[in-house]
Amino acid sequence: MDRSPGRLNLDHLKKQAKELIRLYRRQAPEAYARFRHALPAAAGRSDAQIAALDLRLHDAQSCVARDLGFASWPDLRRYVDAQLPLGKSKADRVRRWLQLVYAADVAGTTDRANPRVAARMLTEDPGLVADDPYLACAVGDAEIVRRTAMSDPTWVNRPGGPFKLPPLVAVTHSGLLQIPEFQTRLHRCARLLLQAGADPDQHISSRWPPGSLEAPDDSNPLSALYGAAGRNHDLELTRLLLEAGANPNDNESLYHSLEGSVTTGLLLEHGARITGTNAMYKVLDDENVAALELAAAARRQSKRTRRQRAADRMRLAAAVGDPPAAVADLRRDTARRRRGSAHHDTRRAQRLQVRAAIRTDRGRRVAARTHRR
16 A cells, blocks of 8 residues: 555545455454554454444544554545645645644635644645745744844734735634644734734624635634634633733634633633623533632632722822822712622523523423423
8 A cells, every 4th residue: 555645545544444344354463453443442452342343434433544644534534635636836835834834714615624634734745835925924933023023013913925914813723732842932923023022902893704815704803813812722822822912802712711620710810701792602502610619710800800900099198198088089089889790690690590590491492392202
């Protein structure tokens, strides 16, 4: 079998998997040996034990993929699909590769990013990036980023490259952040860009349909913070952006952070709001108790901070000799804020109770319909 990446053909690979499962069902020793070598579920098992696993076609496909160095059959398919016919330009190859690096709402496709396959293609063709500073942001080439920022200070806030991305967005949305060998490099690039004056609130408009790369959907902005906190769930990069002044209330970061909850607490600590945003519906739909607890803790901390500031103002007024009336005004202001906060909490609790009742009633109706059947 020719396992050269340049000669892979999906139809031939499918035939190999079908032949392997046929040999397995005939109890061929070579099939057992191949499964034992490539399939984790069969590793270290005897022929009889492998036969008892009742392996299927998808197991044979996984075995074929792992023999070729891929983590899964879907990874192998994406790799084969990303290969272009001979004669295509480098620009075409770069664009196809970037569709593996960035998610569909950035790349203007309907496919998911696949950083594992992107990393493999880059290893096989390191010339893809060359000296392009926007591609350097995608892979974390800090030297090219530093050199470009020094030679052209305005570049750090200027969109460009094949996907028309601002540099900081190109870093934080890169799927290669999920590959350990790229993560530190990409963090370094983000620091360099911020130190050089990059706006921490850089954003693009969504390219997800009905938007596209050529005509983005301006009603749905995607921030650099969303890439770090909601797309890649990268705690260190999220902290870096928030400390640089990124706005946590961008209507995307908090919502998508709830899918992993790694960065949710940090967003809430920096003022992200759940109430009144799409994140509240996400919390309720998923019954995400941990997120509610994080939100409550962040709110308590916010109240303590406000009370502390009010106390500091009163102490300052007394220290500089302000008349008692000024101190009284400060006290009245603090009391008014507390009453407003308590009222808001009561209304929020009522809304949550109503939504819970709606879900319970809906569940009862579904159960009744099921019972009638």
